Amino acid sequence: MATHAPATRPANPRFSSGPCAKIPTFSLDKLSDAALGRSHRAAVGKTKLKDAIEGTREILGIPADYKIGIVPASDTGAVEMALWNLLGARGVEMLAWESFGAGWVTDVVKQLKIDAEVKTADYGQIVDLTTVDTKNNDVVFTWNGTTSGVRVPNADWIADDREGLTICDATSAAFAMDLPWDKLDVTTFSWQKVLGGEAAHGILVLSPRAVERLESYTPAWPLPKLFRLTKGGKLIDGIFSGATINTPSMLAVEDYLVALDWARDVGGLQGLQDRADANAQAVFDFCDARPWIANLAEDEATRSNTSVCLKFDDARIQDGATFAKAVAKRLEAENIALDIGAYRDAPAGLRIWCGGTVETADIAAMLPWLEWAFEAEIAAQG
Numbered sequence: 164m165a166t167h168a169p170a171t172r173p174a175n176p177r178f179s180s181g182p183c184a185k186i187p188t189f190s191l192d193k194l195s196d197a198a199l200g201r202s203h204r205a206a207v208g209k210t211k212l213k214d215a216i217e218g219t220r221e222i223l224g225i226p227a228d229y230k231i232g233i234v235p236a237s238d239t240g241a242v243e244m245a246l247w248n249l250l251g252a253r254g255v256e257m258l259a260w261e262s263f264g265a266g267w268v269t270d271v272v273k274q275l276k277i278d279a280e281v282k283t284a285d286y287g288q289i290v291d292l293t294t295v296d297t298k299n300n301d302v303v304f305t306w307n308g309t310t311s312g313v314r315v316p317n318a319d320w321i322a323d324d325r326e327g328l329t330i331c332d333a334t335s336a337a338f339a340m341d342l343p344w345d346k347l348d349v350t351t352f353s354w355q356k357v358l359g360g361e362a363a364h365g366i367l368v369l370s371p372r373a374v375e376r377l378e379s380y381t382p383a384w385p386l387p388k389l390f391r392l393t394k395g396g397k398l399i400d401g402i403f404s405g406a407t408i409n410t411p412s413m414l415a416v417e418d419y420l421v422a423l424d425w426a427r428d429v430g431g432l433q434g435l436q437d438r439a440d441a442n443a444q445a446v447f448d449f450c451d452a453r454p455w456i457a458n459l460a461e462d463e464a465t466r467s468n469t470s471v472c473l474k475f476d477d478a479r480i481q482d483g484a485t486f487a488k489a490v491a492k493r494l495e496a497e498n499i500a501l502d503i504g505a506y507r508d509a510p511a512g513l514r515i516w517c518g519g520t521v522e523t524a525d526i527a528a529m530l531p532w533l534e535w536a537f538e539a540e541i542a543a544q545g
């Protein structure tokens with residue numbers, strides 16, 4: 164049993180699931196070209212915002228006829244903008260299998276008061292996607308449930324000839340997983356996740372059918388200025404070419420541009436996916452070889468390659484929540500792994516971010532310490 168401390172430490176102990184580790188080459192002087200103290204409407208700022216939009220399109224392979232907007236309030240802002248603008252036109256199905264998906268259910272059912280069909284699954288599981296009527300209903304779902312480490316295995320359940328819209332919170336999936344754009348009408352994410360960017364802004368991606376809905380349907384409820392995407396029944400095109408609704412952080416924009424450059428350097432989307440896959444595989448292999456720890460995601464096909472959630476399984480553990488917290492605390496105290504406790508609403512355990520900004524060597528160096536911390540806590544229970 165590895166009760167002695169391992170010899171190697173991760174060079175970077177940052178395994179938080181958001182804000183996530185910055186790109187491995189990051190330093191503050193990389194942001195020195197930021198358009199600070201200038202109007203974001205001046206040519207210099209507007210060009211950077213446009214570059215952020217087009218860089219997103221290039222790396223994620225988003226079709227030319229999809230709109231990409233930089234919006235306020237991070238991923239939450241982008242999702243809520245979509246819900247408030249688009250829902251109410253037809254039946255709605257809400258899918259949730261962890262905390263963030265559950266939050267969108269609350270928005271739709273309690274705030275918008277839509278009589279939606281709500282389909283939920285426990286942490287570690289996923290709803291039966293074959294029961295979802297994407298042909299007729301608008302469907303809201305999370306591609307990767309960040310707090311349970313469960314993702315949709317594919318988009319085969321989404322009809323090609325659908326009349327409803329698919330609204331997908333892809334914040335911990337974009338830049339790490341394949342997103343089939345033909346199946347997604349609204350896709351959202353934040354810069355603070357897989358690319359290790361800064362929070363504050365969200366990205367909202369709209370298919371032509373989502374734009375058509377925006378231009379043909381007016382919700383019954385009022386929309387604050389921050390949410391308004393149309394004017395006089397027409398899409399406000401400026402939002403999708405860098406004329407943001409309100410003032411963006413040009414420092415955050417610069418940081419995102421730097422991260423996009425790094426993404427190109429590591430091989431674009433494929434390179435990012437390979438990095439996340441290698442990181443997650445190292446964790447999966449570690450768990451497979453030990454009886455006392457397991458992936459929270461029950462079905463292998465749904466296992467996240469970004470927010471990998473783990474649970475302890477050992478009869479010697481007296482109090483699961485206390486134990487998991489103590490392991491995380493021990494690793495934090497040693498500066499081996501920061502912020503890896505399970506999300507506050509999730510079952511007791513750990514969550515290890517495996518997105519592309521994390522180096523596989525750091526995951527490999529951290530895991531023996533996890534075993535060390537586990538053994539130390541078992542011993543400490545007395």
Ligand SMILES: Cc1ncc(COP(=O)(O)O)c(C=O)c1O
Pocket residue numbers: 180181236237238239240263264305307308309310332334335353355362
């Ligand atoms: C699936 C999911 N949705 C939404 C959010 C909220 O993101 P933000 O804080 O960037 O608005 C998060 C953050 O962790 C998330 O994981």
